[in-house]
Amino acid sequence: MDVPPVSHPAWRNLILGKNRYQFEFLATKFLLGYLSRQAEKDTSPQTVERCAQDLHDIFARNADLSSVQRDLAQIFEKDSTKGYMYDVIEVKAKITRGEKLLLAGDENLLKMLPAGDWIGGSIPYFMTEQGGMATRQKIYVTELPETVTQVSIKEYDPATLSSVYADTAENGFSIIIMPGSSRTLFEFALRAPQYRNFGHQPLLGWIAGVHFDDLGKVTPKVFNGQTRAGLEDGAVVMHVTLSSTQVAEIGYLNIFEQGRGDTITFPKDGFYTRDAYINGVKTNFAQYVTQNHLDTRLPLVADYSGSMVNVSFQSVDIAKQEVRFYAPVFAGISYKHAKPIKDYFQQFTAKLPSHLNEHLIFSCNCILNYIYSDLEGKRTGNITGPTTFGEVVYQLLNQTMAYLTITDSNRNGPG
Numbered sequence: 001m002d003v004p005p006v007s008h009p010a011w012r013n014l015i016l017g018k019n020r021y022q023f024e025f026l027a028t029k030f031l032l033g034y035l036s037r038q039a040e041k042d043t044s045p046q047t048v049e050r051c052a053q054d055l056h057d058i059f060a061r062n063a064d065l066s067s068v069q070r071d072l073a074q075i076f077e078k079d080s081t082k083g084y085m086y087d088v089i090e091v092k093a094k095i096t097r098g099e100k101l102l103l104a105g106d107e108n109l110l111k112m113l114p115a116g117d118w119i120g121g122s123i124p125y126f127m128t129e130q131g132g133m134a135t136r137q138k139i140y141v142t143e144l145p146e147t148v149t150q151v152s153i154k155e156y157d158p159a160t161l162s163s164v165y166a167d168t169a170e171n172g173f174s175i176i177i178m179p180g181s182s183r184t185l186f187e188f189a190l191r192a193p194q195y196r197n198f199g200h201q202p203l204l205g206w207i208a209g210v211h212f213d214d215l216g217k218v219t220p221k222v223f224n225g226q227t228r229a230g231l232e233d234g235a236v237v238m239h240v241t242l243s244s245t246q247v248a249e250i251g252y253l254n255i256f257e258q259g260r261g262d263t264i265t266f267p268k269d270g271f272y273t274r275d276a277y278i279n280g281v282k283t284n285f286a287q288y289v290t291q292n293h294l295d296t297r298l299p300l301v302a303d304y305s306g307s308m309v310n311v312s313f314q315s316v317d318i319a320k321q322e323v324r325f326y327a328p329v330f331a332g333i334s335y336k337h338a339k340p341i342k343d344y345f346q347q348f349t350a351k352l353p354s355h356l357n358e359h360l361i362f363s364c365n366c367i368l369n370y371i372y373s374d375l376e377g378k379r380t381g382n383i384t385g386p387t388t389f390g391e392v393v394y395q396l397l398n399q400t401m402a403y404l405t406i407t408d409s410n411r412n413g414p415g
Contacts, residue, residue, distance in 0.1 A: 002063070103139055116225050119175065127365055248361075256339070271327070360403060
């Protein structure tokens with residue numbers, strides 16, 4: 001296995017004696033004893049970080065030794081975190097070794113990477129081992145497992161996107177990344193359920209974004225690693241084939257439920273509206289939201305056969321008499337304003353799926369969850385990943401956490 005980056009808390013826990021193992025590699029034993037004594041004498045963050053770096057480096061330099069691999073397995077094999085934050089130079093090395101990667105980071109970092117089997121999207125916000133983080137200096141890396149037998153990377157535009165499900169592998173999954181506010185995103189959001197073979201295979205993904213300071217100045221980008229092309233409009237998709245003994249499944253966490261208030265419907269599909277029907281009565285929706293003091297941090301929620309699907313508010317413009325959303329509303333669907341939440345962060349962490357454990361491969365979390373629950377510096381359990389401008393779980397979602405798991409298949413079992 002690869003050596004996780006020094007940012008992983010396991011290195012510091014070893015230095016501080018929080019975790020103890022019977023290591024095989026002799027140099028590790030000697031060095032850890034020396035570094036632990038240093039940290040006992042000086043517990044400053046600088047000293048602990050330096051010692052953690054030294055310990056990480058001896059594993060990295062000797063990673064090809066079988067004893068070091070067994071030592072790494074002791075520390076990390078039960079770790080449910082499948083992705084980590086890396087420096088550019090480390091990501092370049094992974095690509096050069098032929099690893100199959102999903103990448104998220106500042107576009108200037110992604111532009112520096114060599115060609116290889118990777119796709120990526122611009123975003124500077126992350127769930128990390130240390131907690132929520134905003135950074136333009138590191139890239140979040142998800143390494144696809146060894147059970148992946150083949151990948152193909154394909155670009156789509158609004159005219160060709162309808163074939164994305166038909167192009168998926170017979171046994172596998174697909175990862176899609178689209179730029180925020182792009183024509184391709186709008187096309188997908190409005191029409192994905194109409195695409196041929198919709199839902200036949202797992203399609204998971206996320207919407208690329210930018211730093212809040214760059215809103216209106218910089219456009220989100222997605223990258224095809226095989227060509228190194230960056231797209232402002234379009235989708236990059238990695239179609240992944242698994243071995244016959246593995247199966248992929250996708251899901252999402254939504255902390256919101258429908259409230260007990262008015263039933264809201266809309267006259268047409270779209271990302272914005274002027275009018276809505278409130279309990280069947282036509283009303284200007286901007287006025288309704290304002291006069292009823294709706295908390296726009298809480299989304300509208302629709303019930304899709306027991307699955308709650310959010311539509312998040314982007315803006316309410318009284319002057320223009322219109323409301324804009326981060327995902328489309330659909331005519332004929334009944335919505336309700338979400339039930340209020342007392343403690344956003346507590347509610348979010350309490351509902352984190354406990355069954356994922358070692359099966360989790362990838363996860364992403366909505367930027368609105370990051371903002372409204374004040375996630376900076378707070379850990380989302382053992383789950384890490386990019387914090388994005390929208391999530392794809394078969395179709396576009398808002399204010400959710402999406403995830404992918406891979407488990408053993410029962411197809412070849414008895415019976």
